Amino acid sequence: MTSRTGFFLLSGVLLLVAVICVGEGVQLIATGKLLGIGIGLCAFVIPAIGVWFLRQTIRFGRASERLARELEAEGGLPVDELKRTSGGRIDRASADAVFARRRTEAEAAPGDWRAFFRLAVAYADAGDVPRARKAMQHAIKLREAFDSVAAG
Structure with missing residues (x-):
């Protein structure tokens, strides 16, 4: 599995969990009990933080890729100049x-x-x-x- 595939898979899981948390939060708030309302509001905050983090990660990845493409077009992209061990690890x-x-x-x-x-x-x-x-x-x-x- 490539890192990009893993990223999309984990992003999908994060979004699914966020939807479930929000749904549970709505149900807890609907109970009308003070404790249920408090926990329900927390169920909104946690997915919001996760989605914000996901958005920041996507923005970072896109910006990094844009710079890499531009540097590659200029011929300045760093090449792998590292020596490796016989097992393939970087020296x-x-x-x-x-x-x-x-x-x-x-x-x-x-x-x-x-x-x-x-x-x-x-x-x-x-x-x-x-x-x-x-x-x-x-x-x-x-x-x-x-x-x-x-x-x-």
């Missing part, structure tokens, strides 16, 4: 070397979204997913700022 020293180079590039060009996109890929290759996500979010913000300056 840690190789990932650290690529990461150090990408970090230096990003520090040298703090306003370049391309450098931060490549840094995000290097973070991901090094196994640091939270920092990879932050670097990609920064690249997206830089690109959006560039778009707004170019439009205005």
Whole structure:
């Protein structure tokens, strides 16, 4: 199963659970009892948070893909330059070397979204997913700022 298939499957499950929670919340509120009303209102809040999180994740994925397509069209998409073990795992020293180079590039060009996109890929290759996500979010913000300056 690809990650995209898994994402859509889990998104569907999340939306199904949200619909069920809202339905149960309506029934609890309809009891007219104070406790039922309180729990029923909570049954609205929890799915709303889940749907908000799903929306943010989709927006992040689309923006990341847009940047990747643009970078690929420019010929600047990072290629897999990592050394691997005989078992196919990424060699840690190789990932650290690529990461150090990408970090230096990003520090040298703090306003370049391309450098931060490549840094995000290097973070991901090094196994640091939270920092990879932050670097990609920064690249997206830089690109959006560039778009707004170019439009205005």
